[in-house]
Amino acid sequence: MKVLLTGSTGYVGKLVCAGLGSRWDMVGVSAHADEAQGLFRCDLADAEQVKLLSQRVTPDVIIHAAGDKNLARCEASPVDAYMANVQTTINLAQHFPEARIIYISSDYVFPGDRGGYREDDPLGPVTVYGRTKACAELAGLTLSPNFYVLRLSALYDANATFLRFVRDSLTRGEAVNCFEDAYYSPTYYGDFLIVLERLVESQALSRRIYHACGQRISRYFFAKTFARAANLEQSLVHQASRVTEQASFLFADISLENTLTCESLDVSVGRHQEYLSFLEMNS
Ligand SMILES: NC(=O)c1ccc[n+]([C@@H]2O[C@H](COP(=O)([O-])OP(=O)(O)OC[C@H]3O[C@@H](n4cnc5c(N)ncnc54)[C@H](OP(=O)(O)O)[C@@H]3O)[C@@H](O)[C@H]2O)c1
Known part of the structure; x- marks a missing residue:
C-alpha cells in the first residue's frame, strides 16, 4: 500500500508517521519539508506544484493532514486560511483522482452550542477556521468519489x-484555570490511529464521514483527570468560566459523537482516565 501523508512535519502527521509509518510504504509531504530526508516539499495550495507532485508519486491513499488549525491566525487572515485548508484539498482531489483521500477535519465544523454532533449532522461553523474546514470537506466530497472525511x-x-x-x-506549583463550562470530546491518539488504519485498509467503506473522538468532558475535568493520573497536585486545577472570562473560540459544547463510526468500522473508545494514566506511565 502506497500512502502519501500531507502535513507530515506537523503534530498530526508526526503521530501518524510514528504510529503507522512502518505499516505501509509511506512518504510525507509538507510545505517546508527537507527533500534530503526523503520527504516531498510542495506548497499544496499551488495547483501547479500539486500537478508536478502527482507526476512524482502515485499513492493508493492520501492522508491529508496538512492545513492551518491556528484559530487566531485564521480569523486574522481568512484568505491564507482558505488557501491552507480549502485550496490544498481541492488541488489534491483534482490531481489525484485515483487515490483514496482521507481528509483530517475537525469538530469546529459544528457551532459548539449543544454537543453530541453525529457524523451526519448539518454543519454550522462559526469561526473562520471552522468555515474553511467545512468548505474543504464539501469541496472534497463533491470533487472526488474517493474522498473521505x-x-x-x-x-x-x-x-x-x-x-x-x-x-x-502544576510541576512548578502554579495554579491553572480551566473552563468547567466548555465541553469537548478530546481524541486519544491511539483511537485516532485505529480508525485511520481501518479507513486506509478497508476494501470498501460504507460511509463518507467518520468521527474519531473520546468521551465528552469539560476542560476542567480533563485537566483534573490528568493531574490525578500524573500524580500532580489536583487542588491547583481551578474552575473557570468561559462566559466570565470571555474566552475566544471555546464553546459551550463542541463534543462529537461516534456511534456510526464505531458501528461501521467495528471500533470502540476507552476512558480518558485510563489513557492519561497509560501516557504518564510511559512518558
Ligand atoms: N491537532 C489537532 O488536535 C487537530 C484536531 C482536529 C483536526 N486537525 C487538523 O489536522 C491538520 C493538521 O493539524 P496539526 O495539528 O498537525 O497542525 P500543525 O502542527 O500546524 O501542522 C500543519 C502541517 O501542515 C503543513 N502545511 C500547511 N500548509 C501547507 C501547504 N500549503 N502545503 C503543504 N503543507 C502545508 C505544514 O507544513 P510545514 O510545517 O512544512 O509548513 C505542517 O506539516 C489541520 O488541518 C487541522 O485542521 C488537527
Whole structure:
C-alpha cells in the first residue's frame, strides 16, 4: 500500500508517521519539508506544484493532514486560511483522482452550542477556521468519489499542548484555570490511529464521514483527570468560566459523537482516565 501523508512535519502527521509509518510504504509531504530526508516539499495550495507532485508519486491513499488549525491566525487572515485548508484539498482531489483521500477535519465544523454532533449532522461553523474546514470537506466530497472525511476533536498524546501546559504549571506549583463550562470530546491518539488504519485498509467503506473522538468532558475535568493520573497536585486545577472570562473560540459544547463510526468500522473508545494514566506511565 502506497500512502502519501500531507502535513507530515506537523503534530498530526508526526503521530501518524510514528504510529503507522512502518505499516505501509509511506512518504510525507509538507510545505517546508527537507527533500534530503526523503520527504516531498510542495506548497499544496499551488495547483501547479500539486500537478508536478502527482507526476512524482502515485499513492493508493492520501492522508491529508496538512492545513492551518491556528484559530487566531485564521480569523486574522481568512484568505491564507482558505488557501491552507480549502485550496490544498481541492488541488489534491483534482490531481489525484485515483487515490483514496482521507481528509483530517475537525469538530469546529459544528457551532459548539449543544454537543453530541453525529457524523451526519448539518454543519454550522462559526469561526473562520471552522468555515474553511467545512468548505474543504464539501469541496472534497463533491470533487472526488474517493474522498473521505475523518473529524477529530482535540488530539492528545503525552506531548499535547494542553497537557504540557498543565503538567509544567502544576510541576512548578502554579495554579491553572480551566473552563468547567466548555465541553469537548478530546481524541486519544491511539483511537485516532485505529480508525485511520481501518479507513486506509478497508476494501470498501460504507460511509463518507467518520468521527474519531473520546468521551465528552469539560476542560476542567480533563485537566483534573490528568493531574490525578500524573500524580500532580489536583487542588491547583481551578474552575473557570468561559462566559466570565470571555474566552475566544471555546464553546459551550463542541463534543462529537461516534456511534456510526464505531458501528461501521467495528471500533470502540476507552476512558480518558485510563489513557492519561497509560501516557504518564510511559512518558
Ligand atoms: N491537532 C489537532 O488536535 C487537530 C484536531 C482536529 C483536526 N486537525 C487538523 O489536522 C491538520 C493538521 O493539524 P496539526 O495539528 O498537525 O497542525 P500543525 O502542527 O500546524 O501542522 C500543519 C502541517 O501542515 C503543513 N502545511 C500547511 N500548509 C501547507 C501547504 N500549503 N502545503 C503543504 N503543507 C502545508 C505544514 O507544513 P510545514 O510545517 O512544512 O509548513 C505542517 O506539516 C489541520 O488541518 C487541522 O485542521 C488537527
